[in-house]
Amino acid sequence: MRVLLFLGIALMLVGVAWALLAAPTELFQGAPQRIMYVHVPSVVTAYVALLVVFAGSVLFLWRRDPRWDRLARSAAELGVLFISMTLLSGAIWGKAVWGAWWTWDARLTTTLILWFIYIGYLMVRAWAPGARGARAAAIIGIVGVLDIPIIHWSAILLRTLHPQPTVFRVDGPALPPTMLVPLVINMVAFLVVLTALLVLRVRQERTLDALAEALEGGA
C-alpha cells in the first residue's frame, strides 16, 4: 500500500513537471490549457471511484458482507474528493478560456449533480449509522450510477431549449503525442493514488468496525 502511494506521488510529480515544463503551450488557450493535465485525470478517477461505489453497493446488498460496504463507503468519500477537484479545476479553466466560471453544458451539469448525490450518500452515512444506514447508502450508490445517463440526456435537452454561445474547447482524442504522454502519466498517477487511498481508507474502516465490535462485546 505504501509502495502504491509513493509510486503514485512520484508519477504525479513526473506528470506535473512534464505538463508544466516540457509539454507545448496550446496555441489558442495559452498556459491555462495546462489545467487539463489535472482536470482530465481527476474526472476519470472520480468516475472510476463512483463505479467502485456501485459495484461495492451491489455486492453488499447481494452478499451481505460488510467488507463490500466498507469498500463502497471509502470509494464514495474519494469520489466526492475527485469530483470536487474536477469542478474546481474546471471552473478555473473555464474562467480563463470561456470567460465564465460555469456553463450549463451537459458534462458540467452531470458532474455537479453527481457531487450532490454523493454528498447525500455521505450524509446518510453520517445520520443513519448501522446496518440500516449501510443498506440505505448502498441503494443511493446504485441509484446514483443509474441516474448518470439520464442527467446527461436531460442536460442536452436543457441546452437545446436554451442555446448557449458555442464554446471553444479542445477535444480529447485529437491531442498530439507531446500532450498525450504527460496526460496519460498523470491519469495513471491519479488512479494509483486512488487505489492507495482506497486501500488505506478500507483498512481504517475495518479497524474502526473491529474496535466498535470489541467495545460492544466488552460492555
Added chain:
Amino acid sequence: MRVVRLLVGKDLRLEWRGREIVSAMGLLALLLAIVLGATRSGPEAAPAAMWVTYAFGATLGFTRTFTLERDHLTALLLAPLDRGLIFAAKALTNWLGLVVVQVISLPLFGALFTETIWTRLPALAIPMLLGGVGLAAVGTLFGGLIVQARLREALLPILMLPVVLPLVIAAVGATTGILDGLPLWAIGAQLQLLLVFDIIFVTASFLLFEYVVEE
C-alpha cells in the same frame, strides 16, 4: 392487485380521516405558488414555478410515507406479501396525494401566471402525470430509506432533488412547449425522457425496495 388495493385503501382512509399530509402539501404548494408569483409572475416563469412547487410539495409529503406506520411497520412486514407490492401501494398513495396537490394549485398558476393553462389542459396533463409518477417512485424509495434516520425532513430533499433533476428539467421543457402552443411532437424528446425516467425508477425502486424495509 387486490393486496395493493387494500393497502392503498387503508392509507387513503387514514389520510381522509386526518387529512394531515394533503393539507400540509397543499398549503405549501399554494404558498410556493404565491411566493414565486409575487417575485416573478410572467407567463414564461409559469413552468418552472409549477415544477418547483410540485417537487417541494412532494419532498414534504413523502417524508411522511412511513411515519404513518411508525409502530405498525413490523406488522405490515410480517404480512405474507411481496415487498414490491408494499412499495407499489405506498407509491400509488403518494402519487395520488401529489395529483391532488397538482390539481388544487393549478387555478392559482392560471390566475397568477398565465391563463393559457386553461386552454391547454388535456396536453398539460401528460407531463403532469408522467412527472408525478417519477417523483412518486423516487420519493417513495428514498422516503422508505430514511424512516429511521435523524433529520429525515432535511435528508429527503437533499437526496431526492438531485436525482429527480433530469425529470424536472424535462417536465419544465415539456410544459414550456405546451404553454407556447407547440404541438406534442415538438416536445417528443422531453416526454420520452419522462417516460424513460419513470420506467427506470419504478422498476429499480420495485426491485430495491426489498432491501429498504428489511429489519
